[in-house]
Amino acid sequence: MTEQLERPGAQEWVPEHPDSIDALRAAAPACRGCELWEPATQVVFSAGNSHADVALVGEQPGDAEDTRGIPFVGPAGQLLQRALEEAGLARDRVYVTNAVKHFRFTPRGNRRIHATPETSHVAACRPWLAEELRLVDPQVVVLLGATAAKALLGPSVRIGKDRGHPIERETSQGVRTFFVTTHPSAVLRTPEDARDAAYAALVEDLRTVVGLLT
Ligand code: URA
Ligand code: SF4
DSSP states (O other): OOHHHHSOOGGGGSOSSOOSHHHHHHHGGGOOSSGGGTTSSSOOOOEEOTTOSEEEEESOOOHHHHHHTOTTOSHHHHHHHHHHHHHTOOGGGEEEEESSSSOOEEEETTEEEEOOOOHHHHHHHHHHHHHHHHHHOOSEEEEEHHHHHHHHHOTTOOHHHHBTSEEEEEETTEEEEEEEEOOHHHHHHSOHHHHHHHHHHHHHHHHHHHHHOO
């Protein structure tokens, strides 16, 4: 059997006509759409308001998220939370999820080092994300970093040139608004002398998103 056939993608585990995010969330732990479920502790689905105006899409859960089963609760999540507050995006206006729902890592001693998901993992997991966005149907989908941006806008997206402005795209539900910005983990990895500026740019982008809401 080819690798492709052994790893069918999430579609067969996604309920056919889910009427709510809760119905999706309840189905997600059974997913075997790619091999990432096995070493991970648990699936990390989504959090926040399932009728939100803004959906934020990250890359994949990190170590803390894998342990707790909730997205964006570790260091990157804390930075994101602060940036959202500074930008005036109230918690009840956002839905938070990831392009990939299981933590990919490399064991090193008793530590687990983040490993960027492959394009094949993103593709395998995309049926969940597609269904989430269909159900939430936010005004703006904010893509945090390259993995999320490529997952929904294709491989040619570049954070540097595409960030900071609305991008209209045809979807199965009609034209929808996407918005690319940096990932909060990238802000944390920025050398100290440039980190404040990277954080300020993230807040500025989130303010732009607030300005797009009606
Ligand atoms: N980084 C992400 O992209 N998602 C999380 O949930 C946590 C960290
Ligand atoms: Fe399924 Fe996504 Fe987890 Fe892979 S990463 S097993 S596709 S939920």
